[in-house]
Amino acid sequence: VRALRYYGQADVRLDEVPEPQTTPGRVKVQVDCCGICGSDLHIYRRGSMGPPTRERPHPLTGELLPVVLGHEMAGQVVEVGEGVTSVSVGDLVAVEPLLICRQCQFCRSGQYNRCVKMGAVGNSGNGGGFSKYVVIDEQFAHVLPEGVSLEAAAVAEPICVGWHGVARSGVGPDGTALVLGAGPVGLGALLSLKAKGVGFVAVAEAVRGARTRMAEEFGADLVIETSSQDLAGEIGEATQGMGVDVVLEVAGVQATLDYAMAAVKKGGTIVNVAVWEDPPVLNIGMLRESSITGSTGYAFEYPLVLQAIADGRIPDPVRMVTRRVPLDQAVDQGIQALIDDRANQVKILVQP
Numbered sequence: 438v439r440a441l442r443y444y445g446q447a448d449v450r451l452d453e454v455p456e457p458q459t460t461p462g463r464v465k466v467q468v469d470c471c472g473i474c475g476s477d478l479h480i481y482r483r484g485s486m487g488p489p490t491r492e493r494p495h496p497l498t499g500e501l502l503p504v505v506l507g508h509e510m511a512g513q514v515v516e517v518g519e520g521v522t523s524v525s526v527g528d529l530v531a532v533e534p535l536l537i538c539r540q541c542q543f544c545r546s547g548q549y550n551r552c553v554k555m556g557a558v559g560n561s562g563n564g565g566g567f568s569k570y571v572v573i574d575e576q577f578a579h580v581l582p583e584g585v586s587l588e589a590a591a592v593a594e595p596i597c598v599g600w601h602g603v604a605r606s607g608v609g610p611d612g613t614a615l616v617l618g619a620g621p622v623g624l625g626a627l628l629s630l631k632a633k634g635v636g637f638v639a640v641a642e643a644v645r646g647a648r649t650r651m652a653e654e655f656g657a658d659l660v661i662e663t664s665s666q667d668l669a670g671e672i673g674e675a676t677q678g679m680g681v682d683v684v685l686e687v688a689g690v691q692a693t694l695d696y697a698m699a700a701v702k703k704g705g706t707i708v709n710v711a712v713w714e715d716p717p718v719l720n721i722g723m724l725r726e727s728s729i730t731g732s733t734g735y736a737f738e739y740p741l742v743l744q745a746i747a748d749g750r751i752p753d754p755v756r757m758v759t760r761r762v763p764l765d766q767a768v769d770q771g772i773q774a775l776i777d778d779r780a781n782q783v784k785i786l787v788q789p
């Protein structure tokens with residue numbers, strides 16, 4: 438079968454690879470669609486933060502580069518391994534792409550997103566969504582609730598990242614929030630905040646375009662275009678000079694961290710969700726009793742997000758999809774388009 442594999446910085450190739458085999462406790466999924474993630478762009482542009490590298494295998498999969506890319510996928514179960522009980526052949530599923538050891542203290546205490554050996558399908562070996570089949574643990578194949586499409590299930594991945602960031606922030610319905618960055622994860626955070634009933638949510642993005650338009654469509658109370666508007670002034674005006682309770686940093690550049698510091702309420706919380714290509718400078722003396730914390734991945738959140746999509750608390754997230762491409766155009770029309778045309782492209786789905 439064909440697979441899009443990552444070899445190194447700006448080196449992604451369409452290869453022929455053996456079809457993955459189903460093993461006990463695992464299920465084979467025929468991939469219907471798989472989103473291109475911001476993290477795929479980082480890997481493509483800057484190289485992977487690894488492991489795996491060409492010399493150092495991933496501790497869980499034992500694989501070296503190249504690895505198949507693509508971790509935001511949904512599809513149909515075509516085969517189940519021995520002992521699998523919760524899914525059947527023919528089921529439509531969202532694939533939670535995490536690879537975990539199940540043995541470390543984090544895994545055993547329900548914090549598997551912190552697993553010491555954490556990996557992901559589509560990053561670490563064990564296949565990926567930019568190919569026709571993946572084989573995953575039964576636990577991570579989530580049968581779609583009625584009314585949730587395969588495309589919505591693929592888009593659920595970045596929403597789960599946003600959902601977990603919101604959970605880490607501790608914001609409640611009477612709180613106020615600012616999301617920095619209106620890409621898929623930022624929009625996912627916005628949708629999650631609104632699904633949890635947060636009354637005031639501002640979203641900031643550098644320039645007007647598809648992302649700011651979607652932020653408006655997805656229910657932001659205030660959309661700030663930072664290239665032409667004064668973010669601190671806008672937030673100050675909207676919050677009686679208090680600042681927001683929580684800031685979700687989803688952009689990951691120096692300017693947005695500075696905005697976060699300027700917009701957070703004294704005693705508030707900044708949650709970093711972003712992947713940083715360059716480490717920022719943090720003026721820690723300006724925290725003034727606010728906290729800064731991290732958020733990584735998700736744990737037990739796929740079913741919550743899929744249910745929220747099913748019952749309409751998250752209204753049709755497929756609206757963030759701006760393009761669909763076949764596997765052989767995933768680089769030119771997908772990855773490259775997201776890098777070059779941020780103004781018009783938000784989420785691109787690959788159909789392998």
Ligand SMILES: [Zn+2]
Pocket residue numbers: 474475476508509594595
């Ligand atoms: Zn992703």
Ligand SMILES: [Zn+2]
Pocket residue numbers: 537538539540541542543544551552553554555
């Ligand atoms: Zn673990």
